[in-house]
Amino acid sequence: MSRRVTVVTAVHAxxxxxLQDAYASLRAQELPDGWEWQWLVQEDGRTDDVRxxxxxxxxxxxRQGRAxxxxxxxxxxxxxxxxxxxxxxxxxxxxxxxxxxALARDLAVLEADATIGWVTSRVLDLMPxxxxxxxxxxxxxxxxxxxxxxxxxxxDGFRAPVHPATLCVRRDLxxxxxxxxxxxxxxxxxxxxxxxxxSRGWFTEEAGLLYRKWEGQVTGQAAHxxxxxxxxxxxxxxxxxxxxxxxxxxxxx
Numbered sequence: 212m213s214r215r216v217t218v219v220t221a222v223h224a225x226x227x228x229x230l231q232d233a234y235a236s237l238r239a240q241e242l243p244d245g246w247e248w249q250w251l252v253q254e255d256g257r258t259d260d261v262r263x264x265x266x267x268x269x270x271x272x273x274r275q276g277r278a279x280x281x282x283x284x285x286x287x288x289x290x291x292x293x294x295x296x297x298x299x300x301x302x303x304x305x306x307x308x309x310x311x312x313a314l315a316r317d318l319a320v321l322e323a324d325a326t327i328g329w330v331t332s333r334v335l336d337l338m339p340x341x342x343x344x345x346x347x348x349x350x351x352x353x354x355x356x357x358x359x360x361x362x363x364x365x366x367d368g369f370r371a372p373v374h375p376a377t378l379c380v381r382r383d384l385x386x387x388x389x390x391x392x393x394x395x396x397x398x399x400x401x402x403x404x405x406x407x408x409x410s411r412g413w414f415t416e417e418a419g420l421l422y423r424k425w426e427g428q429v430t431g432q433a434a435h436x437x438x439x440x441x442x443x444x445x446x447x448x449x450x451x452x453x454x455x456x457x458x459x460x461x462x463x464x
Contacts, residue, residue, distance in 0.1 A: 217382065219303070249295075250270055290391030307421060317332075327411050328412060329406050329412045354391055354412070360407040410457075
């Protein structure tokens with residue numbers, strides 16, 4: 212019987228046309244013998260615009276949220292976990308693309324060391340003209356020790372030194388933390404810092420994701436940088452990470 216890695220994608224109508232590119236990058240993944248993937252596509256809300264963009268593939272399942280309210284990508288991803296069958300969960304935003312070998316590299320790390328709870332990797336920005344661009348400041352490849360990300364995040368203007376959109380995590384650990392934070396944005400950063408508070412992680416120097424830059428990108432909208440909301444998000448993210456660290460979870464790992 213094959214083992215599975217679950218890929219989770221939250222999508223809303225503006226990003227739905229990019230699903231085919233995300234799917235192509237997933238189909239191109241070469242997994243180790245005995246492994247397969249499943250793709251959970253979860254619409255944030257309920258429209259008539261997303262379903263037609265979802266590939267017809269038995270490995271892909273599509274569900275919608277509430278018709279009267281969008282809950283944000285964290286809510287969409289978390290409710291998708293009800294369908295997750297894999298031992299590991301990999302994030303893939305609807306407008307992004309995996310690089311060749313990304314899933315195999317994630318699995319190799321997690322299978323080799325039970326003390327590693329999650330994996331991240333280098334990111335390349337995918338520009339509108341199809342070119343790619345990296346950015347300086349990646350950490351050294353290898354283990355990310357517990358509680359090491361919070362200080363770096365604060366020192367760099369609340370920017371994590373590894374990208375949460377590249378996260379691959381043990382499903383049981385993800386569920387134990389309740390999935391993604393119930394925030395209007397930065398919910399993936401909140402999860403990343405919570406994971407680091409209770410578990411060692413890993414950074415892979417090979418690029419694992421092409422992070423699309425486009426005018427409809429949620430993180431590029433004015434609401435994302437509203438000072439009052441941003442301050443509230445950062446405060447609760449920090450408080451959660453510190454509270455989890457204080458509980459001493461994983462101290463025997």
